[in-house]
């Protein structure tokens with residue numbers, strides 16, 4: 001059995017060990033050591049990165065009770081090798097992991113919720129609880145969690161005897177058999193867990209609970225702490241500062257300012273649509289009454305305006321009437337007329353790579369054609385330029 005150096009002292013970052021076994025594995029090698037400080041993937045936490053005997057440790061897995069370190073080149077059985085953890089990553093994970101214990105213990109104490117999932121690997125750290133919480137409740141948990149950080153209480157890991165364990169009260173994700181490791185946050189929490197944690201809560205720094213979503217009947221909360229929370233704050237601060245400068249409003253007033261902008265945009269949209277309608281009406285009024293096919297092309301006509309134009313043309317003209325709006329190689333259309341226009345619709349769709357339909361009086365759709373192709377088609381139908 002490999003001695004787990006991380007089990008009782010999570011601050012071991014370099015160590016020496018004997019190579020006990022090295023076997024080929026997936027185009028590389030799997031190494032078993034006499035002892036290790038590398039935490040293998042488990043309980044939602046990724047394996048520790050680092051270097052072993054000068055080789056990059058690509059992964060660490062616990063397989064049938066044995067810890068295997070995966071490296072690219074072979075190490076010689078019997079040799080003494082040095083292991084060096086990527087301490088920045090490991091320490092950050094210790095902080096996030098301890099923060100998770102604090103947050104879950106408060107959610108459990110206040111709301112009776114159980115921690116049913118945890119993910120700690122990439123930059124995104126999430127924890128799952130088996131019941132719903134509101135933003136206000138999450139904010140209150142966050143406040144309390146940060147009070148536990150400020151109190152700087154001790155965090156200890158112990159492996160109790162079966163007798164001690166029987167008497168202990170602790171949180172656990174599942175029924176445990178065999179050796180149980182208890183992580184105690186003094187006066188706050190006791191939880192069965194095999195991962196490394198910090199020694200005092202003050203090391204965690206700020207705990208920030210970010211977005212949360214409903215997940216499997218409960219909530220999934222995104223969590224950041226320490227430098228990662230600071231980096232996130234810095235980015236968000238820079239963004240609000242930039243937006244506040246652009247809008248010339250105070251940072252605390254951004255939401256109201258954006259609401260005003262959106263309302264203004266909606267107003268402009270309505271005004272633009274009304275202006276486009278007036279232009280469309282003027283274009284219709286300028287068409288000389290005729291029994292030949294007629295069509296008009298607008299730049300930014302919505303379906304309602306296209307219909308309005310076709311209705312206007314149909315009142316003035318006796319033949320096929322159409323309105324187009326679009327740009328480049330795609331135009332929306334409405335087709336109408338005094339007679340049955342179904343055949344004309346099918347014909348135009350076929351000629352201009354279009355789709356759409358309607359009844360005998362009016363149809364609508366889209367053609368994949370340029371303005372020139374539309375003009376050529378209507379010219380051959382007999383329309384004037």
Ligand SMILES: [Zn+2]
Pocket residue numbers: 097098101183193194195197
């Ligand atoms: Zn833990």
